Amino acid sequence: xxxxxxRSWAEPFKIKAVEPLKMTxxxxxxxxxxxxxxxxxxLRSRDVYIDLLTDSGTNAMSDYQWAGMMMGDEAYAxxxxxxxxxxxxxxxxxxxxxxxTHQGRGAENIISQILIKKGQYVPGNMYFTTTRLHQxxxxxxxxxxxxxxAHDSQSTHxxxxxxxxxxxxxxxxxxxxxxxxxxxxxxxxxxxxxxPIAMENLRAVxxxxxxxxxxxxxxxxxxxxxxxxxxxxxxxxxxxxxKDILREMCSYSDAATMSGKKDLLVNIGGFLALNDxxxxxxxxxxxxxxxxxxxxxxxxxxxxxxxARGIEEACQLDHLQARIGQVEYVGNRLLExxxxxxxxxxxxxxxxxxxQFYPQLEQTKFPAQTLAAELYLESGxxxxxxxxxxxxxxxxxxxxxxPKLELVRLTFPRRVYTQAHxxxxxxxxxxxxxxxxxxxxxxxxxxxxxxxFFQARFEKL
Ligand SMILES: *Cc1c(COP(=O)(O)O)cnc(C)c1O
Numbered sequence: 001x002x003x004x005x006x007r008s009w010a011e012p013f014k015i016k017a018v019e020p021l022k023m024t025x026x027x028x029x030x031x032x033x034x035x036x037x038x039x040x041x042x043l044r045s046r047d048v049y050i051d052l053l054t055d056s057g058t059n060a061m062s063d064y065q066w067a068g069m070m071m072g073d074e075a076y077a078x079x080x081x082x083x084x085x086x087x088x089x090x091x092x093x094x095x096x097x098x099x100x101t102h103q104g105r106g107a108e109n110i111i112s113q114i115l116i117k118k119g120q121y122v123p124g125n126m127y128f129t130t131t132r133l134h135q136x137x138x139x140x141x142x143x144x145x146x147x148x149x150a151h152d153s154q155s156t157h158x159x160x161x162x163x164x165x166x167x168x169x170x171x172x173x174x175x176x177x178x179x180x181x182x183x184x185x186x187x188x189x190x191x192x193x194x195x196p197i198a199m200e201n202l203r204a205v206x207x208x209x210x211x212x213x214x215x216x217x218x219x220x221x222x223x224x225x226x227x228x229x230x231x232x233x234x235x236x237x238x239x240x241x242x243k244d245i246l247r248e249m250c251s252y253s254d255a256a257t258m259s260g261k262k263d264l265l266v267n268i269g270g271f272l273a274l275n276d277x278x279x280x281x282x283x284x285x286x287x288x289x290x291x292x293x294x295x296x297x298x299x300x301x302x303x304x305x306x307x308a309r310g311i312e313e314a315c316q317l318d319h320l321q322a323r324i325g326q327v328e329y330v331g332n333r334l335l336e337x338x339x340x341x342x343x344x345x346x347x348x349x350x351x352x353x354x355x356q357f358y359p360q361l362e363q364t365k366f367p368a369q370t371l372a373a374e375l376y377l378e379s380g381x382x383x384x385x386x387x388x389x390x391x392x393x394x395x396x397x398x399x400x401x402x403p404k405l406e407l408v409r410l411t412f413p414r415r416v417y418t419q420a421h422x423x424x425x426x427x428x429x430x431x432x433x434x435x436x437x438x439x440x441x442x443x444x445x446x447x448x449x450x451x452x453f454f455q456a457r458f459e460k461l
Contacts, residue, residue: 009325012318013415016063021049024380037457038373038442040382049380050421051413055348057103057261057268058413062313065265065306072302081304082295085271088308092315093220094247095256095273097280099287102298104221104259105130107272110286111217111257112138114279116181123171124184125163126150126191131184131219131257140181143171150192153342153353153405158233160195160344161188161226163205177212186219187226187249194222194327194346196229199237199248206252218253220273224263225347228320242315255279262348264310265414269303323347326422327412333426339433342407349411352429354387357436363388365441368406369458371432374439375408379428384409389444390453 024032024047036042040053051058061069073080086098101107108131116122118139124131125146132142145167149155163185172180185205188196209216227245231237237245250256254276260269272287274280284294291298299307313319324347331345340356354368361367368387375381387406394401410425446457 009318009321011322011415011418012316013062022046023049026377029377029380033373033376037446038369038460039453039456039458040372040376040384041454042457043376043382047380048376048382050417050425051382052349052410052425053382053384055262055411055413056259057266058416059261059265059267060413060415061265061267061306061310062415064313065309068305068309069302071305072300074301076296077293078295079301079304081301081308085304085308088311089271089273092243092246092311093223093250093256093273095250095275097274097277099272099274099280099283099294100297100299100304101270101272101287101291103261103268103270104219104257105134105270106287106291106298107257107270108134109137109290110272110283111255112140113286114282115215115217116140120179120181121171121175122181122184123168125161125186125197126189128186128190128219131186135181135184145171145183146189146192150189150195151404153193153351153407156343158196158344159198159201159229160192161186161197162201163197165201165204165208168205168208172208172212172214177214180212180214182215182217182254183209184217184219185253186221188222188229188347190222190348192346193342193351194225194348195344196226196233196347198234199230199245200234202249202252215255216253218250218256219258220250220256221259221262222347223249223256224314224320225324228317228324229347231317242317242320246315260307260310263314264307265314266303266306266310269299269307271297271307323412323414326417326419329419330410330412330422330426333423334429337426337430337433339429342405349409351386351405351407351409352383354406354408357433358439358441360437361439361441363402363406364400365461366444366458367441368408370439370441371408373442373458374432374435375428378432379424381410381425381428384411385453389456392452 032047112134116138122135122140123143123145147164149157150160188194256273340353342351354371358367368385391401391403440461442458448455
């Protein structure tokens with residue numbers, strides 16, 4: 001008799017509103033991608049079937065959040081929704097003070113300007129694009145202190161987001177604690193593939209930083225997803241709630257920047273959260289210059305309400321199980337088919353290794369750009385290049401940077417796609433993998449000066 005393997009979880013929601021998707025033919029997609037210069041950023045969304053470009057602001061809100069949208073108190077000052085959001089941040093994250101911002105980078109701008117003096121260093125567990133840019137614009141120099149395993153796509157270390165304490169300590173010894181503005185801790189680490197940091201490591205980072213009077217600023221954008229990995233992987237946390245784990249994580253930091261467009265299940269919104277009253281005072285002064293009054297920070301009252309309600313929902317274990325479980329499901333199916341992806345499978349995305357798809361292509365033929373275009377051609381799925389195009393050029397020599405990793409990111413929006421969409425995605429990637437030997441690569445015919453991956457154009461070789 002065969003034994004039935006029971007599923008332990010399914011999506012903890014049912015669908016009440018749908019958005020129809022357009023199916024296209026291969027001939028149509030050939031003309032759309034050529035028109036877009038073989039750059040998925042330049043496709044029109046209406047021509048995309050399954051959109052895995054990013055998980056930022058692309059989440060589906062719940063009926064509870066939509067109901068909250070009708071409860072927007074759109075007063076210029078002292079909106080009721082601000083106080084609701086403040087209470088949720090205090091309750092779930094544990095910080096004392098809240099400054100809302102229009103999205104994550106608004107918070108990064110403010111904290112960087114307040115805490116960084118020109119010439120100071122800002123260490124972090126791998127960079128994030130907007131975070132580092134704001135640190136540099138404030139006169140700081142970013143220093144990567146993540147463990148080496150984070151840069152190795154095949155390392156299966158369970159906490160590839162960990163800080164290498166020796167690297168951090170030697171920076172303190174070399175530069176002097178007074179020349180370090182603060183340390184930024186990403187949780188999870190986006191650029192490493194959505195890899196978590198362990199509680200034990202975070203605690204040690206905080207202890208070391210505190211001994212030297214250095215502040216810890218948490219990038220809490222996907223901190224709830226990080227808390228889920230701690231619960232699953234770290235000894236002593238299996239029986240703790242996500243909320244308790246999140247509170248403990250935040251207790252090892254002095255402030256947090258937040259993009260609500262990720263963890264918090266909204267389409268727009270962010271905040272800066274702080275414990276130090278003096279820094280809060282300054283941040284409140286600055287938010288008026290860049291975002292809006294300190295009780296709305298560039299958001300409508302309804303957006304703050306949706307985010308406050310999103311905090312409650314995002315912290316639910318069954319939500320995180322389904323969210324991270326979906327990414328894991330796709331990753332495991334791809335691994336079973338022998339398709340090369342970055343390991344371990346991260347919290348929000350799967351990264352395909354384009355160098356292994358196309359060993360026949362030199363990096364200057366843009367393997368990852370090619371793979372993203374091929375995937376769109378195959379089935380209308382939109383992914384993102386993370387390779388030589390994204391890396392850009394060295395300002396001094398004018399040469400391309402040649403990054404070690406040539407990846408295509410399949411990023412999953414929260415609560416948006418079904419398991420059937422996931423299966424179609426896996427089948428499409430497999431089809432592209434089967435046809436890999438025929439592919440000849442691309443040549444760049446237009447290159448913008450900054451952040452070229454957004455708008456560069458290519459032709460087929
Ligand atoms: C998206 C993101 C940000 C920036 O937030 P925005 O809301 O896009 O401005 C910062 N840090 C991380 C880790 C992110 O993923």
